[in-house]
Amino acid sequence: MTTQELVSQINLKKSFLCIGLDVDLQKIPKHLLQEEDPIFEFNKAIIDATHHLCVAYKPNTAFYEAYGIKGWKSLEKTINYLNENHPEIFTIADAKRGDIGNTSTMYAKAFFEDLAFDSVTVAPYMGKDSVEPFLAFKDKHTIMLALTSNEGAFDFQTKKVENLELYKTVLETSKAWQNANQLMYVVGATKAKYFEDIRKIIPNSFLLVPGVGAQGGNLQEVCKYGLSKNVGLLINSSRGIIYASKDKNYAKKAAEKAEELQKQMEEILNSNFSV
C-alpha cells in the first residue's frame, strides 16, 4: 500500500486508529479455547467487528512466536484474512527486526513476501546497512524505532551522543538513506512532550504511536504536535481494545472501545483539517 492510499483511508474513515492484535491465550474468552485455532478465531471476530473504525492492524509477532508453529500459522491466517477481505487496511508486522544486510533481506522477505504485510517494525541500532534491505521493497514501509513508549527509552534513546540525543540522530541520519520516503517511525504516546521537536526533524513522516490505553498515553496530547499536513499518525491501542471484555460479546465491546477512539479522532481531524 502506498502512503497516499493510507492517507485516503484515513480521510475516508475519519480515523487514524491502529488496533494491536497481541493475542494472549490467558486473556481471551474461555469458550474460544475449544476452537482448533483460538488465536485466529479471536482475531477474525475482532477484525469483523472493528475494520470500519480503524485503518491499520498490528499483530505483534511475539504473541504468535510464543506458541511455536501453531502461533506462526495463526499469524499467517490473520494476515491472509486481512489481505483477502480488507485490502484497504494497512498491516504492520510488529517484529522489531534488523541485522547485518543479508539477514535483514531474509527478514524482509519473511514479512513482505511470505506473509505479505505492508510494513514491519525495525530496530535502528545496527545502522544503515541493517535497515536499507527492508527499504528495497517497493510500496512496503519500514517502521523504525525512534523514541519508544517504555521507561527504558531513557536509558539510551534520550542520551546525548556528540551533543545530540540519540533518537534525534536516528531521525536525522535516516533521512539520507536510500528510499527514505518509505520510512515511518515509532514514537510512544507516553512521550507526548517530545513530538514538537520530532516534527522539526521529520515534519511529514508517518509516526506509529503506541502507548494509548493500557500504557496511559493521551491521544489529544499526541495530536497537539504530532499531526502533520498528511495527518501522519497511526495511533495504536492493543490491550485497551481487544480485551475490553472476556465474555462472549468481546468483539462488540472491542468495537465500542475502538469507536470511542475513532470518534475522538474524527473530532481532531474535523478541527485541524477543515476546508
Ligand SMILES: O=C(O)c1cc(=O)[nH]c(=O)n1[C@@H]1O[C@H](COP(=O)(O)O)[C@@H](O)[C@H]1O
Ligand atoms: O513498536 C511498537 O509497536 C511498540 C513500540 C513502543 O515503543 N511501545 C510499544 O508498546 N510498542 C508495541 O505496541 C503495543 C502496545 O500494546 P498496548 O500497551 O497493549 O496498547 C505492543 O505490541 C508493544 O510491543
